[in-house]
Amino acid sequence: MFSLKKRRQKQRNALVSKAISKNSSEVTPGYEGLTLYHRKACPFCRYVASYLKSKQLVLATRDITTRVAYAEELIKQGGKRQVPYLRIEQGSKVKWLYESADIVAYIEKYKPA
Numbered sequence: 001m002f003s004l005k006k007r008r009q010k011q012r013n014a015l016v017s018k019a020i021s022k023n024s025s026e027v028t029p030g031y032e033g034l035t036l037y038h039r040k041a042c043p044f045c046r047y048v049a050s051y052l053k054s055k056q057l058v059l060a061t062r063d064i065t066t067r068v069a070y071a072e073e074l075i076k077q078g079g080k081r082q083v084p085y086l087r088i089e090q091g092s093k094v095k096w097l098y099e100s101a102d103i104v105a106y107i108e109k110y111k112p113a
Contacts (some may be wrong), residue, residue: 008038030112034104037062038089044100045084051104059083 014080035057038045052059062070064083075081078096086103097103 005085025061026058028112031057031110033089033105035060035062035086035087035089037064037070037078038083039065041061041065042083047085047100048103051107055107057107083087 013044018071036045036048038048038061040063062073064074071081074083074085077087077094078085078098080098080099084098084100084103086097086106087089088097088106
């Protein structure tokens with residue numbers, strides 16, 4: 001039972017890794033201003049990752065569990081350590097979205113430049 005749970009967790013984490021990118025050169029053209037802060041073990045992050053994968057979109061990401069600087073950046077900019085968190089840069093303006101459903105709705109309506 002335990003090994004099955006562990007295997008499923010690895011599969012979920014792999015889904016998150018495939019749907020999001022650490023390398024900015026892999027980001028879907030037109031989506032460069034969007035950055036997703038996440039944790040691989042977060043079910044709400046996996047929901048967003050599943051949506052991105054279904055739409056074949058790749059965003060720049062920050063995994064707050066792998067780098068303390070990303071978590072600190074998240075707290076400094078957004079005010080709390082909650083993920084998923086989408087940072088939206090539009091020119092000199094920055095907008096923040098925290099809820100997974102809001103993030104999916106935003107990306108659904110987003111029109112790449």
